[in-house]
Amino acid sequence: MDRPTAPWAPANEVERRLRDAADAGDIPELMGILAGAPLYLPGFRDDGGPADGVRQRLLTRDRDGVPYLPVFTSPEALHRTVTADGWRPTSLSELARTMPSGWGLAVNPVSPIGVLVAPEDVPTLVPDAAALAAFVPATELEGLLRDALAALDGEVLLDLLVIARVTVPTQAVDVDGLPTIPVFTSSERYHDFFAGHGLDLATVDLDLVAVVRQWPEGDFRLAVNPGSPIAFSLGGDRVRGLLTYAAELAHRRTGNPPPAPPATETGAPEPPIPQQRVGGVADLLRGGDG
Incomplete structure (x- = not known):
């Protein structure tokens, strides 16, 4: 790959968000941004076909004998890094489901927001279609969340989240070293997660917006189910x-100006959400923040 000749700068809002996540060392956030971002796949004309057509020949680069497919979050990032005849739009979902077995993925290589995904990790980049198909929702909301995740529809996912009522443990936990506030959309999801680890934390039931209004200071992640x-x-x-x-x-939904968030009445506070971190459970919950 050609070396960039000018200092790197984000070309769009996705790259600005990726830069912030990379600066914070927040890999789950970075991958979450990529999951819904438009991507650009470089290639070459094959047998005289159009560079952006179905006969595009893909560009790969070997790393320790393993082929990696470069993909970018903007045409600008693509053209400053590789020389190619053109590009076609794609998505992380499409790549994870269609890439040849044994290929890795290089997202924005030779940049501060570069991510290298080993071949064995590529299938984990998007929700497992088989697991989603087999999932039995405990509520109508969970069925809608499943469908939004299967479609990788981030807007619908957020629509559902902000109107949800959730079960929240009254203690925060560390997951993979990240201070996390988990919320659950049913008692089944709560018990599936904690009971398997021999934990039974006290909980409160709140509207998600009530959780957000009380969000504690510090670098806490919100993990849903x-x-x-x-x-x-x-x-x-x-x-x-x-x-x-x-x-x-x-x-x-209503066409009316949104009301100001109601203030909490003195003497009648909303139930508390976690304000402290709990040590010693990171290994038990490892890999559980989705």
Whole structure:
């Protein structure tokens, strides 16, 4: 691959968000952004066919004898890194489901937001279609979440999240070294996650917006239904933005200006959400933040 000749700078909002996640060392957030981002796949004309057509020959690069497929989050990033006849749009979902076995994925190589995905990790980049198909929702909401995840429809996923009522443990946990506040859309999802680890934490039931209004200081991640096929998560810097998203959703549905969030009445506070981290459970919950 050709070396860039100018300092790297994000070309779009996706790359700005990826830069922030990379600067924070937040790999789950970075991969979550990529899951719904438009991607650009470079290639060459094959037998005189159009560079962006079905006869495009893909560009790969070997790393330790393993072929890696480069893909980019903007045409600008593509053209400053490789020389190719053209590109075609794609997505992480399409790549994870159609790439040849044994290929790795190089996202934005030779850049500060570069991600190298080993061949064995490529299938884990998107929700497991078989697991989603076999999943039995405990509520109507969980069925809708499953369908949104299967379609990789981030907007519908957020619409459902901000109107959800969730079960929240009154203690935060560490998951893979990340301070995490898990929320569950049914008692079944809560027990599936914690009971298997021999844990039984006290919980409260809250509207998700009530959780967001009380979001604690510090770098906490929001994990929804961790350990289940309908798991997904948001970095702490995006959680408070859910209040604005909820107001915009109300406006889209009713056409009326969104009301100001109600203040909590003195003497009648909302039930508390976690304000402290609990040590010693990271290994038990490893891999569970979805």
